[in-house]
Amino acid sequence: MKKFLLILIFTFGFINNIQSQKDYSKDVENLLKKMTLEEKIGQMNQYNGFYDATGPSPSGGDAKKKYDNLKNGLVGSMLNVRGVNEVRAFQKIAVEETRLGIPLIFGFDLIHGYKTIAPIPLAESASWDLNEIQNSASLGAKEASAAGINWTFAPMVDISRDARWGRVMEGAGEDPFLGSLVAAARVKGFQGNDLSSPSTVAACAKHFAAYGFVESGRDYNTVDIGLSTLHNIVLPPFKAAVDAGVKTFMNGFTELNGIPVTADSYLQREILKKQWGFKGFIVSDWGSLREMMDHGYAKNRKHAGELALNGGSDMDMESTIYIEELSNLINEGKINIEQIDDAVRRILLVKFELGLFDDPYRYCDLVREKKITGSKEIMDGALEMAKKSIVLLKNNKKLLPLKKNGQKIALIGPLAADKNSPLGNWRVAADNNTAVSVLEGLSHYTGNEITHSQGIRLVNKIPDGFHEEVQINNTDKTGILEAKEVAKKADVVIMVLGEYGFQSGEGRSRANLDLPGFQQELLEEIHKVNSNIVLVLMNGRPLTLDWSSQNIPAIIESWHLGTQSGHAISQVIYGDYNPSGKLPMSFPRSVGQIPIYYNHKSTGRPGADGEDAGSVFWSHYQDEKNTALYPFGFGLSYTSFEYSNIKLSKNTLMKKNDELTASIKLTNTGKLKGKEVVQLYIRDKFASSTRPVKELKGFKMIDLNPGETKNISFKINSKMLEYYSPRNIWESEIGDFELFIGTNSSTERKASFELKSLN
Ligand code: NOJ
Numbered sequence: 001m002k003k004f005l006l007i008l009i010f011t012f013g014f015i016n017n018i019q020s021q022k023d024y025s026k027d028v029e030n031l032l033k034k035m036t037l038e039e040k041i042g043q044m045n046q047y048n049g050f051y052d053a054t055g056p057s058p059s060g061g062d063a064k065k066k067y068d069n070l071k072n073g074l075v076g077s078m079l080n081v082r083g084v085n086e087v088r089a090f091q092k093i094a095v096e097e098t099r100l101g102i103p104l105i106f107g108f109d110l111i112h113g114y115k116t117i118a119p120i121p122l123a124e125s126a127s128w129d130l131n132e133i134q135n136s137a138s139l140g141a142k143e144a145s146a147a148g149i150n151w152t153f154a155p156m157v158d159i160s161r162d163a164r165w166g167r168v169m170e171g172a173g174e175d176p177f178l179g180s181l182v183a184a185a186r187v188k189g190f191q192g193n194d195l196s197s198p199s200t201v202a203a204c205a206k207h208f209a210a211y212g213f214v215e216s217g218r219d220y221n222t223v224d225i226g227l228s229t230l231h232n233i234v235l236p237p238f239k240a241a242v243d244a245g246v247k248t249f250m251n252g253f254t255e256l257n258g259i260p261v262t263a264d265s266y267l268q269r270e271i272l273k274k275q276w277g278f279k280g281f282i283v284s285d286w287g288s289l290r291e292m293m294d295h296g297y298a299k300n301r302k303h304a305g306e307l308a309l310n311g312g313s314d315m316d317m318e319s320t321i322y323i324e325e326l327s328n329l330i331n332e333g334k335i336n337i338e339q340i341d342d343a344v345r346r347i348l349l350v351k352f353e354l355g356l357f358d359d360p361y362r363y364c365d366l367v368r369e370k371k372i373t374g375s376k377e378i379m380d381g382a383l384e385m386a387k388k389s390i391v392l393l394k395n396n397k398k399l400l401p402l403k404k405n406g407q408k409i410a411l412i413g414p415l416a417a418d419k420n421s422p423l424g425n426w427r428v429a430a431d432n433n434t435a436v437s438v439l440e441g442l443s444h445y446t447g448n449e450i451t452h453s454q455g456i457r458l459v460n461k462i463p464d465g466f467h468e469e470v471q472i473n474n475t476d477k478t479g480i481l482e483a484k485e486v487a488k489k490a491d492v493v494i495m496v497l498g499e500y501g502f503q504s505g506e507g508r509s510r511a512n513l514d515l516p517g518f519q520q521e522l523l524e525e526i527h528k529v530n531s532n533i534v535l536v537l538m539n540g541r542p543l544t545l546d547w548s549s550q551n552i553p554a555i556i557e558s559w560h561l562g563t564q565s566g567h568a569i570s571q572v573i574y575g576d577y578n579p580s581g582k583l584p585m586s587f588p589r590s591v592g593q594i595p596i597y598y599n600h601k602s603t604g605r606p607g608a609d610g611e612d613a614g615s616v617f618w619s620h621y622q623d624e625k626n627t628a629l630y631p632f633g634f635g636l637s638y639t640s641f642e643y644s645n646i647k648l649s650k651n652t653l654m655k656k657n658d659e660l661t662a663s664i665k666l667t668n669t670g671k672l673k674g675k676e677v678v679q680l681y682i683r684d685k686f687a688s689s690t691r692p693v694k695e696l697k698g699f700k701m702i703d704l705n706p707g708e709t710k711n712i713s714f715k716i717n718s719k720m721l722e723y724y725s726p727r728n729i730w731e732s733e734i735g736d737f738e739l740f741i742g743t744n745s746s747t748e749r750k751a752s753f754e755l756k757s758l759n
Contacts, residue, residue, distance in 0.1 A: 024352035043076035053089035073098035079107040087148025088364040103360035110152035111426035114144035119389040120424040123559035125172040125584040127388035137189025139381040146372035155186035157237035161595035164217025166508030169540030173584025180240035187244040196355030205241035207252030231724035247280040268312025281314040281346035289319035314343035386561040386568035391581035392636040396553040401575025405447035410490035424560030425505025441566025455483035474517035504540025542587040580675035582635035586628035598632040598745035599692035633744035639670030663713035668704035681740040
């Protein structure tokens with residue numbers, strides 16, 4: 001029966017794939033032939049929603065001008081328009097009032113859920129569970145598409161080694177291998193097997209490329225990296241997105257090695273469109289054409305249009321430069337019609353694939369919107385994803401899980417009852433205060449007595465003039481005294497501290513990564529009166545937790561987990577869910593270590609922490625260790641695992657397609673059933689360019705009952721050993737390798753092999 005089902009699923013998926021691969025090139029060409037130059041350029045123009053389309057049409061100013069452009073077919077896409085009624089109203093103008101009736105494509109930042117919020121992407125990546133990540137994206141697509149949206153500006157696949165950069169919350173962390181798998185899973189989740197289904201949306205890999213390498217972690221700052229880092233670290237997740245069939249790309253705000261990426265023809269034309277054969281279109285980032293003037297690259301708006309088109313940007317998000325300047329540039333011979341046709345073809349193709357020409361209102365079904373929004377399926381998916389995203393950082397003397405009965409619990413911290421912060425940043429369509437707080441989650445367990453004290457208050461602020469945020473108060477610490485009184489009387493203290501929801505994300509760089517405001521003081525004060533503390537962290541990035549790691553017995557990294565946050569955290573606290581998450585980014589000991597990442601180079605003067613004490617001339621700090629506090633891949637469980645007996649089936653790979661098997665024994669030595677992410681790393685010992693000390697090359701998620709042992713194996717072949725070499729190609733080189741299998745990136749359990757020949 002199972003087999004039959006599998007065949008059915010496979011066949012169905014296959015048919016769906018065929019459907020989505022329908023060749024629309026003739027339809028695109030036929031339409032293109034009918035279009036005037038103006039109409040073509042119109043397709044390359046994207047506006048933000050500029051009026052309430054269900055109300056009266058605008059009568060003056062900029063909105064009127066945009067409205068007229070829309071009616072005249074000078075708009076190809078809109079962003080931030082959402083809800084069936086709004087989308088339908090705009091679509092109606094495009095379809096019924098413009099000469100050719102070309103439907104709009106509606107883009108939206110569906111980053112981690114639409115109205116029902118899933119964990120932030122960095123948290124999801126901590127699950128290492130690609131099926132769950134794919135499912136989470138597909139549920140987000142389902143909810144957003146039911147609200148009229150058919151294109152998401154996700155996944156963000158920027159690798160970053162710098163937790164000061166607030167946008168690490170949107171990505172998959174520091175590693176290109178994990179990042180590539182997560183990128184592909186998200187693309188598949190958003191787009192499904194059939195892009196024309198009303199439950200799927202086109203995905204967008206962003207920000208092409210290297211945004212995660214902004215200098216000093218300051219958002220929008222300069223990026224200057226070498227070719228090796230670009231190809232080996234930055235580009236792989238983008239390539240993985242292309243291979244997974246992603247329909248669109250977004251460039252970015254930053255420059256890369258002196259060229260704003262919006263105008264970078266090496267990236268966009270040479271690598272993406274030519275070498276990778278990408279057939280979809282590239283949208284600019286918000287106003288990034290215009291910003292090339294501030295970069296000191298474009299003389300004026302017209303010049304920015306010229307540079308962007310020549311560089312390969314197909315659609316202009318909100319600079320309005322393309323519709324103003326492209327026809328002038330054609331007349332002046334600065335750009336040519338083939339470039340415009342190419343861009344328009346790409347945009348139209350995605351619209352055809354989305355099924356918008358068959359039915360432009362395909363995503364506009366009010367009944368469906370009502371039924372799907374916040375449905376049980378989506379809520380359940382958000383909870384499942386949230387539980388899997390949690391990382392247990394410390395659990396001394398098995399303080400966790402807590403007993404369910406007879407305990408006095410003090411629940412302390414500004415984020416303990418907060419129903420906003422767990423939603424994190426990028427939650428444009430979510431209503432305020434819709435997350436389950438930790439207080440609410442814990443209240444479902446009635447056997448203990450909970451007393452709650454904020455310690456430090458939350459305040460409402462409007463930092464950018466229109467957007468209200470709940471922030472952690474940083475002027476008043478009078479609540480600490482009361483919290484201490486509550487803590488004194490408790491058996492266990494649960495402290496919920498970290499970053500408020502908007503403290504990470506775009507424009508939210510930080511120079512310090514400690515617990516913001518008076519939270520560290522609160523923690524230390526409570527610790528003085530009751531050290532039996534479970535620290536629950538909510539944050540969008542790695543924090544510096546040195547003091548906590550030394551003094552607090554139990555630490556749960558719960559990130560910003562979304563709508564179901566409090567339930568997921570409570571289930572972990574009480575042991576109804578045994579955590580298995582692993583960090584997708586290194587947690588530094590201090591900010592001065594940044595950039596810190598596990599796949600670093602050896603240097604000519606390497607050394608280990610603690611080694612060479614007192615000596616000076618090796619690569620280290622005088623006042624800090626080299627290692628991360630919690631390394632990439634780190635995460636504990638309520639049970640314990642033992643690795644033993646690493647073995648290779650042989651020690652040499654004799655030719656290109658040769659393969660060896662690396663295996664290890666994994667035993668659950670604890671008393672609970674648990675899941676372990678077994679990680680495989682490889683080191684290329686000598687090559688024609690220096691190689692990282694370790695690179696993740698595989699992982700497996702293994703469920704084990706107490707006392708159970710499994711033999712875990714990985715196949716190794718020369719393809720896995722390839723890198724972008726000084727010859728500017730991807731290749732593997734013969735020579736010696738080391739292979740490590742273990743519980744996180746610091747594992748030293750290794751074996752050696754040789755790639756002898758590639759013939
Ligand atoms: C700017 C951000 O950089 C980008 O990621 C986002 O998709 C656009 N704004 C649209 O909101």
